[in-house]
Structure formats: C-alpha cells, structure tokens
Amino acid sequence: MSVLTLAIIIAFIAGYLCIALESVTHINKAAIALLMMVACWTLFMVNPGEFLPDYSGEALYAQVNHLLQLHLGDTATTLFFLMGAMTIVEVVDQNGGFNFVRNALKTTHKRRLLWSIAFMTFFLSAILDNLTTTIVMIMVLHKLVNDRADRLIYASAVVLAANSGGAFSPIGDVTTIMLWNASVITAAGVIMEIFIPSLVSMVLPVFILQYMLHGSLQQPTLAASDDDENELTGRERKFIFFLGVGGLMFVPIFKHLTHLPPYVGILMVLGLLWLTSEMFYAHLPRQKRGDHMQKRVSNLLSRIDMGTILFFLGILMAVACLEEVGVLTVMGQWLNDVSGGNHYLVTGAIGVISSIVDNVPLVAGCMGMYPLAPTGDMAVDGIFWQLLAYCAGVGGSMLIIGSAAGVVVMGLEKVTFGWYMRRITPIAFVGYIAGIVCYWALRTFIF
Numbered sequence: 001m002s003v004l005t006l007a008i009i010i011a012f013i014a015g016y017l018c019i020a021l022e023s024v025t026h027i028n029k030a031a032i033a034l035l036m037m038v039a040c041w042t043l044f045m046v047n048p049g050e051f052l053p054d055y056s057g058e059a060l061y062a063q064v065n066h067l068l069q070l071h072l073g074d075t076a077t078t079l080f081f082l083m084g085a086m087t088i089v090e091v092v093d094q095n096g097g098f099n100f101v102r103n104a105l106k107t108t109h110k111r112r113l114l115w116s117i118a119f120m121t122f123f124l125s126a127i128l129d130n131l132t133t134t135i136v137m138i139m140v141l142h143k144l145v146n147d148r149a150d151r152l153i154y155a156s157a158v159v160l161a162a163n164s165g166g167a168f169s170p171i172g173d174v175t176t177i178m179l180w181n182a183s184v185i186t187a188a189g190v191i192m193e194i195f196i197p198s199l200v201s202m203v204l205p206v207f208i209l210q211y212m213l214h215g216s217l218q219q220p221t222l223a224a225s226d227d228d229e230n231e232l233t234g235r236e237r238k239f240i241f242f243l244g245v246g247g248l249m250f251v252p253i254f255k256h257l258t259h260l261p262p263y264v265g266i267l268m269v270l271g272l273l274w275l276t277s278e279m280f281y282a283h284l285p286r287q288k289r290g291d292h293m294q295k296r297v298s299n300l301l302s303r304i305d306m307g308t309i310l311f312f313l314g315i316l317m318a319v320a321c322l323e324e325v326g327v328l329t330v331m332g333q334w335l336n337d338v339s340g341g342n343h344y345l346v347t348g349a350i351g352v353i354s355s356i357v358d359n360v361p362l363v364a365g366c367m368g369m370y371p372l373a374p375t376g377d378m379a380v381d382g383i384f385w386q387l388l389a390y391c392a393g394v395g396g397s398m399l400i401i402g403s404a405a406g407v408v409v410m411g412l413e414k415v416t417f418g419w420y421m422r423r424i425t426p427i428a429f430v431g432y433i434a435g436i437v438c439y440w441a442l443r444t445f446i447f
Contacts, residue, residue, distance in 0.1 A: 004047055005325050011039040012318055016356070019401065020417045029410075030307040033314025040321035041068070051325050071320035077263045078174075078316065079309055082408075084266035085132045088244045090300050091273055093139045097241030102143035110150065110213040117141070117154055118161045118206045122199070125165035125405075126172045129262075130393075132248050134162045134405040138412050146218050153212050155413045156424045157205075160397050160431065162405040164202035167393030168194040171252040174404075175363040175392040184372055185389055189381035193442060194390050201394045201435035205427040212423075236280050244273050273297070308411030315401070319357050328357075329369060336369075343377050347387035348436055351395025355402030359392040383443060387436070394435060397428040 015036025019029045048064050049056060055063045091097075105120075107113050117137060125133040137158045145151040166172030170180040170187040179185045247269030254265035274297040322328055331353070339345035350366065366388060370378060377383040396403030400410050400420035409415055 001330075002050060004043060004050060005327065008040050008043045008321060008325055009327060011043060012036060012322060015039070015318065020421075022417060024418070028307060030311040030314065033311045033318070035314075037314040037317040037321070040318045044321055044325065067324060071317060071324075075313060075316040075320070077261050078404075079312055081263040081266050082131065082312065082404075083304060083309060084263065084270045085135055085248065086304050087297065087301060088248065088266070088270055088273055089132075089135045089139050090303055091277060091297055092241055092244040093142075094300060095240050095277060096237040097244060102140060105140070105144060108216045110215065110217045111210045113144065113217060114154060114157055114206060114210050114213060118157045118202060121158050121161035122165035122202050125162040126169035128248050128251075129171065130162035130166035130173055131404040131408060132251075133165070134158055134408045135412075136245065136248075137162070138409060144217075150213060150217070152413060152415060152419070153209055155409045155415065156420065157209055159400070159403065159405045159409050160205050160209075160424075160428060161202045163397045163403050164198045164394050164431075164435075167201075167390050168198040173389075173393045175359050176389050178363055178367070179385060179389050182367055184367070184380060184382075184385040186381055190386060190389055193381070193386055194439070196442060197390055197435035197439040198394065200438045201390075201397075201431040203431075204434050205397075205424075205431040208427050208430070240273070240277065240280075243276055244269070247272065270297075305411045308408065311411065312404075312407060315407075322357070333369065343384040343387060344436065344440065347384065347391045350388065351391030351432065352398065354392050354395040355398035359396055359403070363388060363392050387439065390435060390439065391432075394432050398425050398432065400424075 015032050018025060018027065018032045019036075022029050022032075044051065045064065048060055052060060052063055105113065105116055107116075117140075121133055121137050124136070128136075138155060141151055141154050141158070145154055163173075167176065168191055170176050170185070170190055176185070176190065180187065180190070248266075251262055251265035251269065254260070254268065255262050258264075277297060335346050335349050339349070370384065373379050373382070378385070393403075396406065400406040400415055400417055406420075410417075410420075
C-alpha cells in the first residue's frame with residue numbers, strides 16, 4: 001500500500017471518527033462529511049497517475065474529471081430520489097394525509113404500537129424501498145408519539161425493520177436491485193430463502209426493544225395542520241395520501257416499464273402531487289387561500305433537511321474515492337483469504353463492514369471480484385449471492401450511519417451516533433447473527 005493510499009484511508013477514518021463523535025464535538029456531521037470528501041479527493045489529486053497509470057498529461061486530468069462526474073452522477077440519483085421522497089412525504093404530512101393512518105394506529109399501548117410499526121415498516125420496505133419507507137414511518141411517528149425518548153426507540157425499530165424488510169425483496173434495497181439486475185439472484189429465490197432470516201433479524205431485536213418501553217403512551221397534542229379547521233376535506237386528504245404513497249409504490253413499476261432510474265419516477269410523482277395540491281387550493285374560497293400558502297409545495301421545499309442531503313453527498317463521494325484507489329477490492333480479497341473461502345464468514349464480515357461504509361460499493365466490488373459460476377455456492381441463487389443480499393442489507397442496521405434508513409433517522413430525529421451504538425448496536429448484532437444462523441439451518445435441512 002502506497003503512502004498516498006494510506007493518507008486517503010487516514011483522512012476517511014479521521015472524518016468518520018468526527019462524525020461518530022458528533023455528540024461530543026457538537027459539530028454538524030454534514031460539515032465533516034463534506035470536508036472528508038474534499039480531503040480524500042485532494043489527496044487523490046496529489047498523484048493521480050498512481051491510480052490511473054494508463055493516462056498522463058492532460059488526458060490524466062480529463063479522466064479524473066470524468067470519474068468525478070460519473071460518481072457525482074451516481075450520487076445525484078440518490079440525492080434527487082431522497083429529496084423527492086422527502087418532499088412527497090412532507091406534502092402528504094402537511095396536508096393531513098397521514099391523519100387517518102395515525103387514527104388507525106392510535107393506541108395507548110406502547111409495545112403494541114412498537115410491533116405494529118415494526119411489521120408495517122418491514123413489509124412496506126419490501127414494496128417501496130427502505131429509504132422511502134423510513135421517511136414515511138418517521139412522519140407517522142411524529143403523529144403518534146410525543147415523548148422524544150420513546151420516539152427514539154420507535155425510530156430505531158424503524159431502521160431495523162426497514163433494512164430487514166428491504167433485504168428479502170429484489171426491489172427493497174439498492175444492493176438487492178444491483179444483484180437482481182446482474183442476474184445473480186432471482187426474485188423468487190431471494191424471497192423464498194431470505195424472507196424468514198430477514199423476519200428473524202427484525203423480530204428478535206424488536207422483542208428486546210419492547211422492554212425499553214414502559215407505561216402508557218401519551219398522545220401528542222394536535223398541531224394546527226391536524227385540525228379540521230382550515231383543512232382540505234377528508235376526501236381530498238385521502239386522495240393526497242394515496243397519490244403520494246401510492247406513487248412511491250409505483251416507482252419500482254415505473255422503473256421496470258421504462259428502464260429509467262428511480263429518481264425519474266420520484267420526480268414524476270412529485271410533479272403530479274404538486275399539480276393536484278395546487279388544483280385543490282385553487283378551488284378554496286378566496287378568504288382561505290392565504291391560510292394554506294405555507295402548505296404549498298413551493299414553500300414546503302424549504303423544509304427539506306439539506307443537512308442530511310449534504311451528508312449523503314460527502315459520505316458517498318468519499319467512499320467513491322476509496323473505491324477508485326482500490327481499497328474496497330483489496331479488503332474483499334483479504335477477507336476471502338483469511339476466511340479460507342467460507343462464504344458465511346466472508347459475507348458476514350462484509351455485512352459488518354457495510355455498517356461502517358456504504359454497502360453499494362462493497363456489493364459492487366464483490367460482484368466484480370467473484371465471478372458467477374454455473375453450479376455451486378457462486379451460481380445463480382447460490383449461498384454466496386443470497387447471503388450477500390441479506391448481510392449487506394441487514395448489516396447496515398448495526399450503526400446509525402450504516403444505511404440510508406439510519407442516516408435519514410439520524411437527520412430527522414437527531415439520533416446521535418453514540419446513543420445508537422450503546423443502545424441499539426448490540427441488539428441489531430444479535431438479530432443479524434440470528435438471521436445468518438436461520439439461513440444456514442434452512443439451506444442445510446430444507447432447501
């Protein structure tokens with residue numbers, strides 16, 4: 001390993017530690033992530049020819065710019081998807097779309113609500129994706145839980161359930177979409193064999209989490225936007241809800257039909273929701289229109305958490321730099337060597353690593369490093385590929401920054417890295433290992 005590569009790794013680790021210690025330093029994680037990204041790529045540019053030996057002179061710098069544009073384009077698809085989804089959910093929320101969902105889930109029994117939220121998140125994340133599902137469920141939680149300490153427990157359950165639910169579905173997580181598109185897993189195969197391990201990885205931690213909740217649930221005071229006065233009609237609220245959430249569910253179908261990236265579908269849904277809400281407001285009595293200006297999409301865009309967006313930008317672009325210098329590939333090869341080719345150990349370790357760095361480049365590295373075989377563990381729906389889908393998805397639950405769902409909750413609920421690591425990481429690890437053991441039992445004795 002060269003000195004320059006080591007310097008890039010040190011810059012990434014230093015930035016990562018500052019993000020992890022946000023509750024101690026009181027420095028916003030987005031600022032650290034952006035500086036970490038700049039530091040990694042600046043070090044890369046000290047001697048780019050070391051990493052791109054086939055280029056020199058102006059062609060070398062042109063190739064670096066090309067790589068940056070490629071990675072920024074890939075990152076932008078995630079960011080636009082996130083911004084679109086957050087805006088859609090905010091529109092639905094501010095216009096009372098979640099009110100009847102809140103009423104359907106309303107209960108004073110804390111543990112009953114925990115299980116309801118967990119199972120709803122688990123299955124929704126398989127239909128939508130874990131990122132969108134997390135945003136929707138956090139907004140619902142704001143309607144149901146007033147106490148912040150309790151809401152942190154519920155939000156943690158959402159992270160666990162969203163990542164577990166996304167792992168058994170070919171469209172539930174970015175990594176499963178990658179594996180499915182590469183034809184190393186099939187939809188029927190991953191659902192049939194990963195569903196039970198994913199369910200176990202969610203149920204066991206939630207079973208433990210329920211003992212952190214005590215007493216009865218105090219219902220939050222209704223905000224002005226929840227009041228019937230100056231609101232859209234009940235039919236219009238439900239229409240906005242079904243258009244928004246139903247539109248999010250339609251995005252995977254839109255991608256399948258058009259072969260366009262998911263963010264295009266998200267922007268289509270946002271445009272339709274924007275148009276519909278404007279039409280509803282246009283038919284309000286003139287004296288009421290002013291009361292609803294703050295609920296229009298053009299104004300709600302300012303409520304989007306740009307800190308979370310910029311944090312995503314910094315993290316994903318910094319990881320892209322690690323990918324370009326070959327660190328992730330070397331790490332994968334090292335894991336394969338020290339494990340003696342044991343696929344349970346390799347994928348299990350990859351899952352743990354995915355809680356530290358983004359699972360997308362890890363899975364991409366594995367797909368490039370391990371060729372598809374006609375038979376055996378590396379064949380289509382083989383043990384390696386299905387375990388990779390499970391471990392890369394569920395493993396991200398072990399740290400709050402290990403998954404898109406966790407990062408969203410970190411931004412929306414202001415969950416600190418230290419709190420999550422002390423309270424949730426051990427529980428998530430137990431569920432993660434239990435799912436792997438469950439998969440081993442299924443493959444050994446049933447399939």
